[in-house]
Amino acid sequence: MSLHGEILRCQTCAKFLPHGIRPIVSFSSTASLLIIGQAPGSKVHASGIPWDDPSGDRLREWTGLSKEQMYDPAQVALVPMGFCYPGKGKSGDLPPRPECAPQWHDRVLAELPADRLTLLVGSYAQEQYMPDTRRLSLTERVGQYREHLPHRIPLPHPSWRSTIWMRKNAWFEADVLPVLRERVSQMLGF
Secondary structure, three states, X not given: OOHHHHHHOOOOOXXXXXXXXXXXXXXXXXOOEEEEOOOOOHHHHHHOOOOOOHHHHHHHHHHOOOHHHHOOOOOEEEOOOOOOOOOEEOOEEOOOOOOHHHHHHHHHHXXXXXXXXXXXXXXXXXXXXXXXXXXXXXHHHHHOHHHHOOOEEEEOOOOOHHHHHHHHOOHHHHHHHHHHHHHHHHHHOO
């Protein structure tokens, strides 16, 4: 059975997922861009398509990716910290299930090219894959993006809340986004 098939049959978090199991992940051994996000939201859970919501629209705008490029697993791996929708909490979606990344990420990442660009979208991905920056705020981590080039770029989560954050941090659009688009273009050859 393929790794993707194993993931689709996963039952590890079943008792914690009020909306059922529906792992949403996309990858292949040729994907030179890896986007690690948080976990699918309710719209993505319903459609089964990663980043199929306004956050995905904003992320595509930030990266310069078309829908066709983003959803081509030969080019782009979409691997959230939690593969299934965790449900709603008091102030938005619940965090990704903590069992998912330890169970699957190493195996998925082992299938990807070693020389890839990884976009770490949001605090959960950054805390996992940039543990030396845990003491920093998301704003500080993103502000120090150059320290992680050429292979990683930390980004805020592209939810509607990011528009407020971007207004307070105009340097993100002026400084980070052009570098992000350039690195994505280099990796994908467009």
